[in-house]
Amino acid sequence: MRLSRYFLPILRETPKEAEIVSHRLMLRAGLIRQEAAGIYAWLPAGLRVLNKINAIVREEQNRSGAIELLMPTIQSADLWRESGRYEAYGKEMLRIKDRHERDMLFGPTNEEMITEIFRAYVRSYKDLPLNLYHIQWKFRDEVRPRFGVMRSREFLMKDAYSFDLDKDAARHSYNKMFVAYLRTFQRLGLTSIPMRADTGPIGGDLSHEFIILASTGESEVYCDRSVLDLPVPGADTNFDDPAALQSIVEAWTTPYAATSEMHDAAAFEAIPGERKVSARGIEVGHIFYFGTKYSAPMKAMVSGPDGVERPVHMGSYGIGPSRLAAALIEASHDEAGIIWPDAVAPFRVALLNLKVGDSGTDAACETIYRALGARGVDVLYDDREERPGAKFATADLVGMPWQVLVGPKGLAEGKVELKRRATGERTLVTVEDAVALLSA
Amino acid sequence: MRLSRYFLPILRETPKEAEIVSHRLMLRAGLIRQEAAGIYAWLPAGLRVLNKINAIVREEQNRSGAIELLMPTIQSADLWRESGRYEAYGKEMLRIKDRHERDMLFGPTNEEMITEIFRAYVRSYKDLPLNLYHIQWKFRDEVRPRFGVMRSREFLMKDAYSFDLDKDAARHSYNKMFVAYLRTFQRLGLTSIPMRADTGPIGGDLSHEFIILASTGESEVYCDRSVLDLPVPGADTNFDDPAALQSIVEAWTTPYAATSEMHDAAAFEAIPGERKVSARGIEVGHIFYFGTKYSAPMKAMVSGPDGVERPVHMGSYGIGPSRLAAALIEASHDEAGIIWPDAVAPFRVALLNLKVGDSGTDAACETIYRALGARGVDVLYDDREERPGAKFATADLVGMPWQVLVGPKGLAEGKVELKRRATGERTLVTVEDAVALLSA
Numbered sequence: 001m002r003l004s005r006y007f008l009p010i011l012r013e014t015p016k017e018a019e020i021v022s023h024r025l026m027l028r029a030g031l032i033r034q035e036a037a038g039i040y041a042w043l044p045a046g047l048r049v050l051n052k053i054n055a056i057v058r059e060e061q062n063r064s065g066a067i068e069l070l071m072p073t074i075q076s077a078d079l080w081r082e083s084g085r086y087e088a089y090g091k092e093m094l095r096i097k098d099r100h101e102r103d104m105l106f107g108p109t110n111e112e113m114i115t116e117i118f119r120a121y122v123r124s125y126k127d128l129p130l131n132l133y134h135i136q137w138k139f140r141d142e143v144r145p146r147f148g149v150m151r152s153r154e155f156l157m158k159d160a161y162s163f164d165l166d167k168d169a170a171r172h173s174y175n176k177m178f179v180a181y182l183r184t185f186q187r188l189g190l191t192s193i194p195m196r197a198d199t200g201p202i203g204g205d206l207s208h209e210f211i212i213l214a215s216t217g218e219s220e221v222y223c224d225r226s227v228l229d230l231p232v233p234g235a236d237t238n239f240d241d242p243a244a245l246q247s248i249v250e251a252w253t254t255p256y257a258a259t260s261e262m263h264d265a266a267a268f269e270a271i272p273g274e275r276k277v278s279a280r281g282i283e284v285g286h287i288f289y290f291g292t293k294y295s296a297p298m299k300a301m302v303s304g305p306d307g308v309e310r311p312v313h314m315g316s317y318g319i320g321p322s323r324l325a326a327a328l329i330e331a332s333h334d335e336a337g338i339i340w341p342d343a344v345a346p347f348r349v350a351l352l353n354l355k356v357g358d359s360g361t362d363a364a365c366e367t368i369y370r371a372l373g374a375r376g377v378d379v380l381y382d383d384r385e386e387r388p389g390a391k392f393a394t395a396d397l398v399g400m401p402w403q404v405l406v407g408p409k410g411l412a413e414g415k416v417e418l419k420r421r422a423t424g425e426r427t428l429v430t431v432e433d434a435v436a437l438l439s440a
Numbered sequence: 441m442r443l444s445r446y447f448l449p450i451l452r453e454t455p456k457e458a459e460i461v462s463h464r465l466m467l468r469a470g471l472i473r474q475e476a477a478g479i480y481a482w483l484p485a486g487l488r489v490l491n492k493i494n495a496i497v498r499e500e501q502n503r504s505g506a507i508e509l510l511m512p513t514i515q516s517a518d519l520w521r522e523s524g525r526y527e528a529y530g531k532e533m534l535r536i537k538d539r540h541e542r543d544m545l546f547g548p549t550n551e552e553m554i555t556e557i558f559r560a561y562v563r564s565y566k567d568l569p570l571n572l573y574h575i576q577w578k579f580r581d582e583v584r585p586r587f588g589v590m591r592s593r594e595f596l597m598k599d600a601y602s603f604d605l606d607k608d609a610a611r612h613s614y615n616k617m618f619v620a621y622l623r624t625f626q627r628l629g630l631t632s633i634p635m636r637a638d639t640g641p642i643g644g645d646l647s648h649e650f651i652i653l654a655s656t657g658e659s660e661v662y663c664d665r666s667v668l669d670l671p672v673p674g675a676d677t678n679f680d681d682p683a684a685l686q687s688i689v690e691a692w693t694t695p696y697a698a699t700s701e702m703h704d705a706a707a708f709e710a711i712p713g714e715r716k717v718s719a720r721g722i723e724v725g726h727i728f729y730f731g732t733k734y735s736a737p738m739k740a741m742v743s744g745p746d747g748v749e750r751p752v753h754m755g756s757y758g759i760g761p762s763r764l765a766a767a768l769i770e771a772s773h774d775e776a777g778i779i780w781p782d783a784v785a786p787f788r789v790a791l792l793n794l795k796v797g798d799s800g801t802d803a804a805c806e807t808i809y810r811a812l813g814a815r816g817v818d819v820l821y822d823d824r825e826e827r828p829g830a831k832f833a834t835a836d837l838v839g840m841p842w843q844v845l846v847g848p849k850g851l852a853e854g855k856v857e858l859k860r861r862a863t864g865e866r867t868l869v870t871v872e873d874a875v876a877l878l879s880a
Binding site for chain 1: 505
């Protein structure tokens with residue numbers, strides 16, 4: 001993409017309203033714009049990040065056997081009256097009356113609707129297990145939205161829902177998601193720690209939060225350092241092997257790890273001193289097993305091999321891709337701006353023409369731009385008539401993992417400069433080597 | 441995808457509430473489910489179709505130079521008060537009060553919001569032309585929603601917005617979208633006809649609807665048959681050449697073509713008899729140039745080369761992917777079910793194991809399933825323990841373009857049967873040839 005034809009509205013000043021670094025940087029780098037309190041537009045570069053996060057989330061959901069569908073944003077209040085949550089949910093639910101004065105709502109989550117879909121079609125254990133997910137916008141009317149897309153009112157959520165005949169089978173479905181989440185966060189460049197969690201308004205008796213460490217995190221967390229060294233399950237994990245998954249989950253849940261709500265000071269004290277970690281964290285995923293909490297009142301029944309009907313056992317599993325974009329920045333930035341992990345950067349490469357109009361730099365930039373494009377590498381080509389300093393600042397702020405600096409001085413010696421955003425390391429290479437290295 | 445592990449809830453009976461064939465077939469084939477009046481969930485196979493439509497729409501928008509972003513679904517009423525449309529829009533707008541009693545709404549379209557984004561960042565003609573689009577869920581509270589996703593309340597729309605310094609430049613932006621739309625519909629397997637249209641509540645003085653012919657269409661349309669034979673512009677069209685685009689648009693708008701609202705009976709009568717076409721059509725796209733209708737009241741100003749500030753000239757351009765899924769079925773089906781064009785089929789191939797448990801058919805099916813998967817071909821493998829008749833009916837109903845029928849009788853001669861859904865044509869081929877033909 002040529003920057004002269006793109007829409008990347010960089011802000012020079014730091015917006016006053018932004019209290020945390022990810023919010024400041026997302027506004028300054030032209031990734032998001034606030035349209036109302038807690039409601040954001042995703043500007044083009046921000047949307048590219050969000051889509052890359054979604055793609056990874058989706059691949060790992062599919063790998064685990066979950067099936068994607070898409071439920072609508074607007075729901076009927078009657079569904080929520082069936083489960084008993086319509087009154088219970090409180091003011092965070094955005095309640096709506098349509099033109100016929102029917103009670104509707106903007107979905108804050110989808111347990112009720114997916115249970116309705118399940119009961120409409122599935123009657124037999126032969127159609128189980130089933131895990132259905134979607135990636136859809138949700139709305140929670142927070143009383144004081146803040147921290148940008150970290151805690152917005154309209155936000156994107158991947159929510160999956162598992163259906164099984166009994167608790168044992170449901171535990172296997174839960175473990176599949178547990179492993180899928182470990183893999184998802186690793187692929188996003190994050191180190192996540194599963195922590196036993198409170199189930200809150202979703203209900204149920206088994207739940208884990210996935211937390212990443214970041215000094216600006218909202219939660220106080222405590223863990224045994226050994227959990228940080230556990231190997232994340234590989235892409236060849238057999239999700240159909242209950243024993244294998246159970247042993248992975250046990251390995252990950254044996255070392256002490258808890259948020260302050262579930263903290264057990266005595267257990268923490270028993271950890272050897274050098275392994276004690278007390279830090280700040282950000283919740284990036286939450287999984288629940290809640291049995292028949294929704295299926296029983298909503299009569300989502302399946303018959304077993306014995307012919308007896310019983311309410312289906314369910315779990316739900318959430319990741320917020322919009323929140324993740326901010327969490328990634330909290331975990332990876334410096335004074336100059338964002339440092340995107342390779343997997344989710346809006347573009348892999350920033351190509352900086354340091355003297356637009358010079359036939360040598362123009363030609364070298366065109367060569368690199370076309371060669372990388374032909375190899376499927378995303379490039380943001382800064383072809384604007386701007387000072388080099390402004391181009392350096394923009395590339396650092398927006399945070400592409402690689403920069404290629406093309407100026408007359410280097411070209412006189414047949415070289416361009418390759419800069420790694422994360423380390424600041426620079427090397428002089430030929431145009432051919434730059435293309436080869438960046439498309440490897 | 442193995443059907444035994446998929447979620448494709450086929451209905452045996454034809455749902456009574458469905459008045460048109462696309463609605464009936466989408467319900468029967470397990471593509472959608474109604475969750476409230478005019479509000480649908482997209483079941484897994486339906487979502488695959490929708491995503492393939494979106495991908496083509498997106499590619500052609502990008503090719504024309506439009507840039508994707510994503511605006512939120514919920515908007516502030518204040519934005520619409522600035523343009524004067526908040527009161528004017530009527531009951532189709534879903535109005536909402538949040539917990540602080542602020543007036544919000546679920547966006548039925550985004551002219552106001554995109555104008556707000558533009559004016560926040562762009563000041564100079566140097567940043568023009570600019571065309572920003574998104575693909576987002578919209579809500580229009582139709583008094584009597586019907587016809588499934590053809591006329592639903594919550595629906596997906598690709599809406600693009602162009603910004604130019606003056607009317608001539610805006611005309612070029614309009615022409616880019618005109619050509620992008622011709623290409624989009626062709627790639628979807630549709631023959632579209634641009635027709636001069638009324639501008640309605642969007643406003644402006646230049647507008648075209650894109651209509652496809654279908655006997656079940658909602659509109660009466662009239663045209664000169666010669667418009668059906670015009671060549672659709674190729675992928676190598678130079679979108680930066682105003683004269684070339686203008687001549688394409690002129691060629692497409694010279695033959696008579698009009699909906700009943702804009703029909704000129706005298707002009708139609710002047711067409712030679714054998715070229716007169718009077719038929720039913722479905723609107724699948726609508727483009728508008730409306731100048732400064734929003735930029736003037738909302739003060740979206742740009743300075744020209746002369747330093748003088750003036751309101752920016754705008755256009756908007758809509759395609760409804762969710763509606764298109766239904767329109768495609770209206771245009772392509774038979775008694776047995778849907779006949780998807782190759783480009784948007786939920787799967788390219790239905791692989792039918794006609795005797796599950798027979799080691800020969802099982803092995804041949806596995807070979808074909810893996811070989812096609814490795815070549816990137818989407819396959820729905822019917823590995824259920826069902827009668828052949830039920831498998832034939834499901835494959836015909838869901839409408840994959842190709843079927844591979846694998847039974848013991850054919851295999852005894854080393855052959856499987858390849859069936860083209862559209863024509864019913866069947867040929868006996870070896871397993872190797874089937875794989876080669878389907879991955880070509």
